[in-house]
Amino acid sequence: MNRYIKHSNKIFGAGLLALVLVFSACTDLEVEEKDSFLRSEAGAFTPLTPEGVTATLQSAYADLRDNWGNQENMYALQEVSSDELLVPTRGTDWGDNGVWRALRQHTWDGTHRDILGAWNILNRNVYKLNTIIASSTAATPAQLAEAKFLRAFNMWHVLDFYRQIPLREATDGVDVDPRVMQAQEGFDFIVKDLTEALPSLPATGTGGDRKKASQAAAHFLLAKMYLNKHVYVGGTPVAADMTSVIQHVDAIKAVGFKLHDGYFDIFKNANNSETIFWTDASSGNRIWAGLHYFQKTYDKYKDDTFGENTGGGWNGFSTTAEFYALFEGDANSNEPGAGQEERRGFVPKKTDWYHAGIGYGFLVGQQYDSSGNAMKDRPGNPLVYTKEFASQNSLTGNNERQGIRVIKYHPANGQANSYYVLFRYADAHLMKIEAILRGGTSTDNALALYNELRVIRKATPAGAITLDDILNERGRELYIEGWRRNDQVRFGTFSKPFPYMTIADDHLSIYPIPANALSTNPNLKPNPGYGGE
Structure with missing residues (x-):
């Protein structure tokens, strides 16, 4: 089917309104239906049928493939802005109007291509998943759980990048400005989604389908949330949150995940003991x-x-x-x-x-x-x-x-090769070590866990470790996997000078709300340091 709809060009602060509205600067655009269901009339939500739920959920998984395999948008914001990757201009190659240099040198603003692109993609994905959750009578408990996990995954990136999460419910009319959750409310919303999803997700271990949401994947994202909670909502690490990290990592280990002996084999396919969640993006x-x-x-x-x-x-x-x-x-x-x-x-x-x-x-x-x-x-x-x-x-x-x-x-x-790792156990293992050092309670010893990883990677065991060692070990283990900016922000090094980045300014730990979003949703406010406070 190739059905089309047209609509007026209202720009929504929540980014692209998935399945219904497309971001447009000045003209009407056509939206082609592909593998999900469009509304027959803009602004009038009709709950999805069971077939519609299935198709839209499949489309949401396809978004992982299409969005995370790209070197722009989310990947660029996480990696090229960090001390891990840069894209130098070679003659005229990779000049691209300075977008790559601006990321490495922290000279971006609210019009940057990848800051706007990631905002639109993530919020479009969230809206798509909202249509499934709003169609609860047509969805199975398992489908609802998958939708909530995937919504949490996309929302976590919005929280991590921007600290403000716009939310347009599927039932909202097109003239309604999306409400905006600030960091604490956004954090609680994501944790609630994951907690509610957990019981109905499959208890997939190393022998199951790890391309789909699972309890282990939900535990991984919850561990990531609690590890970064103090970064998002303010303050210092709380021992109870760090203990939550440890408990969620232990739950992953309990279903059979463990460190894999043979580092580069992990990136061949999903047949290893580390891969928790992957997508079929081309490598x-x-x-x-x-x-x-x-x-x-x-x-x-x-x-x-x-x-x-x-x-x-x-x-x-x-x-x-x-x-x-x-x-x-x-x-x-x-x-x-x-x-x-x-x-x-x-x-x-x-x-x-x-x-x-x-x-x-x-x-x-x-x-x-x-x-x-x-x-x-x-x-x-x-x-x-x-x-x-x-x-x-x-x-x-x-x-x-x-x-x-x-x-x-x-x-x-x-x-x-259509295999791209999103979550893997070595990351969880390192999260647990960090959580112990930050005051969490565990029967395991942080140094012993640290050396377990180093020995399996053919590196010399350490006699003692500090938090700085954990940041460096995360760099050695997880390079180019999309975690470096998040790690640097948590360890306080993202806003300090590093090679080819000389600006020391804490406000750059959070990206600006895109200028187009601010101009169309009055519920959004500029992030601190970006003007207009």
């Missing part, structure tokens, strides 16, 4: 965003034969020497057997031909093709990825070789 964006234009791989065909693809990398995303230095190993070599911890990865001089010479983890130094030949860049220089950029004060003027590249999802698993 292509994570693979190609940093690799050089000449770094190619081989595609596996249906008959199990291989052929070289004609594409190559996009030569963008990189990391810094300072972040690379967090890892144990020889500072001057990342070749196999150079004494580095497993998570830092390696650059092979020669490997199986379908790996095409592409390494794992952090790619630094000379790069090789599948025959062991030293590669060159387009002008003919040796393709040596350097630790330093053209300038310590600017992200412009770089050549094709500058910057360490980072890769976890390897093209040998399929350059479009």
Whole structure:
């Protein structure tokens, strides 16, 4: 079916009004129905049928695939703004009107592409899920639980990024300005959704369908909520909240999740003991965003034969020497057997031909093709990825070789392998260690848990740990998985200068409410430090 509706161009503070309204700056737009149900008349909500609930829930899962596999929006806000990733301009490549540089250098405002894009996407997703929850008589208890979990997942990102959550109920008319929940109310709303969802979600362990909401996924998100509660609502960590983190992590472990021995195997597929929740997004964006234009791989065909693809990398995303230095190993070599911890990865001089010479983890130094030949860049220089950029004060003027590249999802698993991890157990394990150090009650010892992770990752055990060690360990374990900004904010380092970010200002720990949202919903107010208070 290809039905269309048109509507007036009222812009809603809640972002895009899913299934009904589309953000528009000045003109009417058409909305094409694809895999969910549109209202027959804007503003008149009719509860979904059982078939409509099923289709809309499927669409909400597809949103995870489409939204979180992208390198823009949520991923850009979490990673490129942090000390973990940056996107230097190489000639004119990756200039993009400065959007990438503004994220790394914390010079954004309420018109930034990704700040607006994430706001619209997340609030659109929330509204879509509201239509399921408002159609409770047509939904099964399991479907309602899934919808509440997914709504909580999207709302958590709104809370984490913006601290204000607009809420448009499915039954609200189009002329109603969405009400706005401030941080405490938003926190309570999300926790209530997850708590109500838990009993009706499946108790999925490592052998079940982890692409769908489960009790373990809900416990994970609740642990993340309580770990960050003091950041969202103010104050300092409360022991009872930290104990809640520990209890939720223990509940995940109780159904069989545990650390997986073989770090890069975790990112092959869901068949491991760590993956709690994943989506079928293509891993292509994570693979190609940093690799050089000449770094190619081989595609596996249906008959199990291989052929070289004609594409190559996009030569963008990189990391810094300072972040690379967090890892144990020889500072001057990342070749196999150079004494580095497993998570830092390696650059092979020669490997199986379908790996095409592409390494794992952090790619630094000379790069090789599948025959062991030293590669060159387009002008003919040796393709040596350097630790330093053209300038310590600017992200412009770089050549094709500058910057360490980072890769976890390897093209040998399929350059479009549809597997992207959202939640995994090592993160929960580290949350528990942090919660113990912040005053939570547990029968486990934080140092013993910390060393359990380091030993399985082939790193040297520690004799003692501090909270600073936990932040660094989270960086080593979870790099490019979409958690770094959240971690830096919680540990107080996001608003302190770090390489290629010189602004020390606490208000930047929260993104601005997009200018378009402020202009259309009077219930929204500018976040502190962004004017108009």
